[in-house]
Amino acid sequence: MVKQNKKYPKVLIFSSTKSNNYTGTGLLLRNLFSGWPEDKLAYLTTNNIYGMPSTKEWYGMSQREIRYVWPISSIIKLRIKNNFGKSKPISVKTNERRLFYRITRILGGEEILRKYVLTQDLIKWIDSFKPEVIYCHVSSINEIKIVNALILLFKIPLVIHIMDDWFTVKYKQGLFSFFFRNYFKNQYKKLMHKATIRMCISKKMSEEYNNRFGCEFVPFSNVIDTKLWFDFQIGKRQDAFFELLYAGTINDKNIKGLLLLSDIVEELNKEGQKINFKVYSFKEKLKYFGYMFNNHQSLSIGEVPKDDAGMMNILKNADLLVISFDYSKKSIERIRLSMLAKVSAYLASGTPILVFGSEKIATVEYAIKEKWAHVLVNNNREQLKNMIIELIKNTELRNSTIKIAKKVVIKDFDAKIIKEDFRRQIQTTIIN
Numbered sequence: 001m002v003k004q005n006k007k008y009p010k011v012l013i014f015s016s017t018k019s020n021n022y023t024g025t026g027l028l029l030r031n032l033f034s035g036w037p038e039d040k041l042a043y044l045t046t047n048n049i050y051g052m053p054s055t056k057e058w059y060g061m062s063q064r065e066i067r068y069v070w071p072i073s074s075i076i077k078l079r080i081k082n083n084f085g086k087s088k089p090i091s092v093k094t095n096e097r098r099l100f101y102r103i104t105r106i107l108g109g110e111e112i113l114r115k116y117v118l119t120q121d122l123i124k125w126i127d128s129f130k131p132e133v134i135y136c137h138v139s140s141i142n143e144i145k146i147v148n149a150l151i152l153l154f155k156i157p158l159v160i161h162i163m164d165d166w167f168t169v170k171y172k173q174g175l176f177s178f179f180f181r182n183y184f185k186n187q188y189k190k191l192m193h194k195a196t197i198r199m200c201i202s203k204k205m206s207e208e209y210n211n212r213f214g215c216e217f218v219p220f221s222n223v224i225d226t227k228l229w230f231d232f233q234i235g236k237r238q239d240a241f242f243e244l245l246y247a248g249t250i251n252d253k254n255i256k257g258l259l260l261l262s263d264i265v266e267e268l269n270k271e272g273q274k275i276n277f278k279v280y281s282f283k284e285k286l287k288y289f290g291y292m293f294n295n296h297q298s299l300s301i302g303e304v305p306k307d308d309a310g311m312m313n314i315l316k317n318a319d320l321l322v323i324s325f326d327y328s329k330k331s332i333e334r335i336r337l338s339m340l341a342k343v344s345a346y347l348a349s350g351t352p353i354l355v356f357g358s359e360k361i362a363t364v365e366y367a368i369k370e371k372w373a374h375v376l377v378n379n380n381r382e383q384l385k386n387m388i389i390e391l392i393k394n395t396e397l398r399n400s401t402i403k404i405a406k407k408v409v410i411k412d413f414d415a416k417i418i419k420e421d422f423r424r425q426i427q428t429t430i431i432n
Contacts, residue, residue: 008423009430010040012131014147016047016139018058022282022304022311024249024341025137025163028222031415032422042129046116046143059125061116068114098288108174109141116142118149126154132430135159139166141180144187148194157196157429161220162205165337167212169330189213196429204362205337220422222341223415229348230406232312240274242392244354245318247280247304247311248342250289253331257324257356262296264385269298273392280304280314315349320391320398325357325364327379332358339363347372347409352398354391356384372405374398 013019013029020026033041042057046066104110133156136147151158167188171181192198198217200206206219237243244265246258258279265277277299281289286301293299305311315321323346325335340363346353353373357364367373376387391398 007427008037008040009132009426010042010130011036011133011135011426012042012044012126012129012150014044014134014136014143014150016045016137016143018043018045018047018060021306021308024222027341028163031223032220032419034415035419036423042126042131044122044126057129059122061122064119065117065122066114067117069112105174108177109171109180111141111180112176114142116146118146118153123153126150131156133157133159133426135161135426137161137163138188138191139164139170141184141187144184144191147191148187151194158191158194159197159199159426159429160191160195161199161201162209162217163201163338164334165205168336169334197425199425200337202337202339202362202366204365205339208337218425220418220425221339222344222413223418224344224348224409224413225415226348226406226410226413228308229312229345230350232309232316234313234316237317241276242274242320243318244275244277244320244322244388245280245314245351246278246322246324247314247345248340250279250281250285253326253335254324255289255292256326256328259292260381260384261322261324262293262299264381264388265298266296267385268389273389275392276300278302278314278318311345312349315345315351318349318351320388321346321349321351321353323353323355323357323363323367323373325361327358332360335361335363337362339366344409344413347405347413350402350406352391352401353405354387370404370408372401372408374401 011033013033015025015029017023017025017029019029019033021030038057042059044059044061046061100110100113104113107113131154134147134150134154136143136158138144138147138160147158147160167185171177171184174180192213192215198209198213198215199220200209200217201219201221203219206217209217244261246261250258262277265275268275275298277296279293279299279301280303281301282304286303290301293301305314323340323342325331343363343366353367354376355364355367355373356376358379359365359368359377364375364377367375368377374387374391376384
């Protein structure tokens with residue numbers, strides 16, 4: 001029996017991250033599903049750190065669905081017992097997070113320490129929502145198992161959206177990594193072929209995955225309301241400093257580049273320049289990486305704004321936005337096919353952009369091809385320093401990419417056009 005042609009199917013979204021206003025994946029979910037009726041979206045997440053999602057329908061997987069081995073399980077139970085009756089929720093401390101990831105790297109995979117299960121409470125919650133489609137992000141064996149269990153139980157179409165090239169980079173080190181890597185690749189391939197619609201984060205990933213898996217992948221990255229961004233007015237800064245700015249996540253794929261920029265800014269200020277370097281990220285990343293910037297006097301760090309107005313204000317008020325990548329083989333492999341969520345906002349801001357990283361990376365390749373940024377592909381400190389000096393001195397050169405960037409953001413990231421295509425793709429899963 002053919003189902004009715006519904007404009008907005010009921011979608012169960014499974015991801016590590018909720019819809020939100022500031023993380024890359026959170027923004028992508030918020031923007032792609034913007035305009036979707038709230039009663040037709042439900043979020044199932046494995047990560048409850050970043051605030052409530054935009055829909056009332058949300059289930060955050062807890063210790064009931066995420067089962068840890070002993071003694072971690074006992075520690076969690078003890079903390080829950082000690083916290084009973086308190087209004088403040090339990091949070092994972094930064095040092096605990098570091099220890100967990102260190103142990104998983106030694107062992108080769110988190111699956112030795114924890115597994116995900118479907119509980120009766122979770123099944124009941126999903127059943128009450130009555131989803132017509134599952135939309136998911138997967139990056140681990142645990143997540144693949146949960147998605148497989150959901151497909152088997154509810155027998156509804158699957159839409160999978162790939163954010164990073166996990167197939168290439170996951171489970172590459174540790175005692176049991178060989179076993180986990182082979183198992184993950186096998187299950188990953190099978191899941192791709194179970195999906196009715198396969199999406200990915202960039203055109204480069206789409207082209208490579210089409211060949212790798214022998215099935216079609218449609219590129220969808222973060223979209224933006226271009227009219228809102230173009231029309232937004234700001235009060236200009238009154239200081240005499242030149243402001244470099246980075247807004248986004250901090251991780252092992254860009255931390256070395258950000259530290260290098262910080263060092264260069266320190267050096268230029270000692271030589272008589274007046275430069276501020278501002279780094280905005282979300283709270284957990286600042287807790288984890290913030291100490292690395294302690295010795296940089298010309299740098300300030302802060303939480304990324306929680307709304308579009310705040311983000312527009314900081315991006316439009318800067319003199320030069322930066323996107324940096326590490327040049328290590330491991331970092332390049334991880335980010336090679338990805339398109340950063342921040343790119344659309346950077347392009348729409350009307351502020352010049354500096355990109356430096358390997359030309360093998362999709363975002364760098366895209367910047368070179370479309371000419372929307374000043375790009376340095378060589379891992380050369382002096383060249384980067386000289387480029388920054390030239391862009392500070394030469395206003396005409398610095399601003400030469402702004403008009404191009406605005407044309408590119410309309411062509412490739414305009415929400416009005418791309419959201420409708422995204423909706424139609426998901427709709428096809430219930431009418432075909």
